[in-house]
Amino acid sequence: MLGITPSQTVGPFYAYCLTPAKYKLHEIFTNNLIVQGIEGEKIRIEGRVLDGDNIGIPDAMVEIWQADTKGGFAHGRQHQGANTGFKGFGRVEPDHEGNYHFITIKPGRVKTPEGKLQAPHIDLAVFARGMLKHLVTRIYFGDEESNKDDPVLSQVPADRRDTLIAKPQSGNGGERVYRFDIRIQEGPEGPPETQFFEF
């Protein structure tokens, strides 16, 4: 067995490589996962990345990975069950106040290895200066009945589950909007920090 290579921080200066819209390098990844011919409900997930002083983290980087509307993944070359060219992966650099958003489709349900259906969810990774390794969490959807039976959510302490729920916003037409703040650390009186996972 080989020992794995340790993680190091993404640092403050990643953007000209990893999210280079403002620089010369062509962009591979964006915060818009929509592709032509995609099936499913188009949604927008928006929120802020916040530190322990409740201040936005502008030099964070957020990535998401999710199933398509049928619960399939665009994994490897097989595209197991995935429809169209949906990649299921997005990456974004927040703005100067730590605000971020993704445009995507609501994922379908995915089974556990034991065959139990999970509620729709998106895996999320957050990187930043000051983070020696990235943190991982999951986004669930506030208007999903199936959350109450979700085998992963049920392992999160009951009083912490709400930090994983994206809240539907009253819309003004267009795609459905969900709010999902990512609080890396809670302050003395601030809202609770997001529940992160050991993965």
Place this chain on the structure above:
Amino acid sequence: MTMHFPRESAKVHPPSLFPYYTSTVKRAPKRPLVILPHTETELTGPAYGHEVVQPADSDLTTQHEGTPIGQRIIVSGRVLDEDGRRVPNTLIEIWQANAAGRYVHINDQHDAPLDPNFSGAGRVVTDDQGRYRFITIKPGAYSWQNHENAWRPAHIHFSLFGPSFLSRLVTQMYFPDDPLFDYDPMFTSVEPKARQRMVSRFSLDTTIPEWGLGFEWDIVLRGTNATPMEQ
């Protein structure tokens, strides 16, 4: 073939809170983490191969009209999993400071010159043997505000995907025998026995006569072969 991802391996990563690196103090969770079961969402991952890179992306010395100032180097190696199997067709993204220790990022205010012939960003996809190769210039050390007279050892940032969401890795490659190692909060955040895994080695084999110095660095990602017994 399926893979599995032993949690034990991930313990080599540095802690989220490492007060010597002052920015970790407000950017580390206080609550205990919950163990995430490895479902299909975690066991799959984004696949981006040769279609997303351009040939010039892996040569950081030819992205502008002129030649960048600095020591030309060839950085190469293999991407492996914990069983030593090669990881083919996986995207690597790199970024670095120029020879003077300055990043082109708009927020970098370090008092060192920009090089109009060097951006410092590159990409490559590993070949079917898991090999990669970049041509670049050796980055300079640079000073930062973490503590009095703080200087980062020369390094190149690496971002990798591997076979799943669980194998995702962002790290830094260092150069052999850097005198700044012992003073660096990031390098020393890793336990001593694993620090050398982040250090490349000089290689006369990959050095090109009268042209550039070779450094080799193998990267090991999470993931082992799952035998039927382990599934």
